[in-house]
Amino acid sequence: GSRVVSQGYTSPTPVTSIEREQIDMAAPSNIADFVNTMPSMVGDRTTTAGNNAISPGTTGMNRLNLRGLGADRTLVLVDGRRHVGSNLQGNVDANVLPNALIRSVDVVTGGASSVYGSDAVAGVVNFLLDTRYTGSKGYVQFGESARGDDAQVNVGASFGTPFADGRGHLLFNAEHATSDGVASVRERD
DSSP: OOSOOOOGGGSSSOEEEEEHHHHHHHOOSSHHHHHTTSTTBOOOOOSSOOOSSOOSSOTTOOOOOBTTSOGGGEEEEETTEEOOOSSTTOOOOGGGSOGGGEEEEEEEOSSOHHHHOGGGSSEEEEEEEOTTOOEEEEEEEEEOOTTSOSOEEEEEEEEEEEETTTTEEEEEEEEEEEEOOOOOHHHHO
């Protein structure tokens, strides 16, 4: 049960597959922002939405929360394998995923706990990476709200090349993202 083998109509459980072309057309600031637009996802505290309270270690994290059952009940996989938790609760921060190397995302929302265990009561989000990428690419993205705040800057570069007659593959990815957020009323005054 460590892999989402089938996609779409051939699977015994509903699987939503998002391909790289769909992600590129939306041009999200990060992959979690795009995945969180799905109807099955419920907003969670993110880097720009918090309650200005003392954090239990989740400030700045982009956690995935399927069906409103909590990030603790949403299993996050990378290439079909469980990803290491980013905090003591075991939540995975989607900010640590290499956005430029994600080739697709599969989301299973029904019957996942019978295959994956209690971590997947809400469902499973599987990020598939392009681990055989060959070439180089980069991107620069800037944006802000219509009111001139919440400035966001994203910069990234990727490089991949095979070596030793195809027996090995060197892959490099570096990304940096900054989001200023929206100031609270007290900070504006």
